[in-house]
Amino acid sequence: MFNITVLSSFHKMYGKCNPGELYKIIEEIRPNIIFEELSHEVFKVIYSFDYQPQTVEAITIKNYLQKYSVKHFPVDNYPIKETDLFSDAQIIWDGSSEYRDLWNNKLLRLSQDGYKFLNSNECIEMLDRMRIIEETFLTQTNNVKLLNEHRTEKALHEKRENEMLRAIYYYSGQYAFDKALFICGAEHRKPLRQKTKEYEANEPLKLKWTFYNDNQ
Template sequence: MYNITLISTIHSENGKCNHNELYKILESINPEVIFDELPSHYFDMYFGNSFDLYYANSVLRNRQPPKMPLEVKCIKKYKQNYNVKILPVDIDVTTKLSKQQDEILFMFSIFFKNEDYIKLDNEKELLITQEGFRYLNSDKFLDFLERKEVVEKNIIDSEIQKDRLNNVYKLFHTEQHDNRENAMIHNIYKFSKENQYNQAVFLIGAEHKKSIMQKIAEYEKHSGIKLNWSMYGDNKKICR
């Protein structure tokens, strides 16, 4: 009981990383519950009627229609064929980050001027296209995350405005990773304490993989309920 498979994904379809391939993965696991990296109000929009109305209105006004995330397209298809409960577990940090939007854009503009960073990012995108979820859920992707972190910190240390960049970097990772990941883990454990299930999956952006694995292992030590976590792709347990 309480088996959860963590599946790393991306939000926009790219080559072999598409909603049909994710659907096959879900079918192979056959979850009763899907925990998804969505805040509740986005969940209501995508799975209610408002998204269809928003899409139709954009088309009528000759505006670029909104894109539905890869995971949402997959879940909608899966829900049509299987009895499954969908739980949005994320929180929205858009308001907090929007106040620092110019600083965040400044930071990434510095990153994408660096040849090593560009080369690393291009390598990632190519492997996503060619290998899809197999790459995103592999040790090779964890290695990419570690190399990216090293390159980012080297870039910051080499810049004249490194103090400014360090502050933005810490803020971005606190809001985009730490606060959101802690909230998602808390929401999963809260639901699990109140509901029984045998098999669940947790769909989360691959960039969170390394840090959320560490947080889950730490959370499990102090939790009143024990969940059986595993990662899709390499059959490794997160918590032992």
């Protein structure tokens, strides 16, 4: 009971990151419940009858629901303000050849290996290195405005992750399940590993967390 798999994804279609590949993974897991990185408002729009979704996840889940009857819930409900987001990654792209190389390599691996890459330690290490370059570049160029935005966005994502986990535990308390799936962006994989351990230790409801492809 209460087995939940965290699957890292990329919201845009790119090479082997596409609805067909994601559908195979969901069908392999066969979850009773799917938790989505969406707010309530966006969720209502996407799953209205005549809306044509744009993200890989929404396209896939809409197709999956035509064949399988599963519950699915939006869990990303922490409010996002435009002022909390980093506004100019282009300045780092223009100023760091290593950053450009990492981005291009990330896209190459995403195209070739799709979800296998997104759910790997290699992807985590690449994203970590990119964040270090961002912070180092902004500090060295003394761009206080963008550095503050970068730190604010990082804090925002931490709050979003806490909210998503809170919502998952809430819904899990309302609806018993054998297998659940939580699909979210690859940048959340590393922090969610630590946060789920903390929740496991402190929450009375015990969920068994698994991260897709962790042992491969």
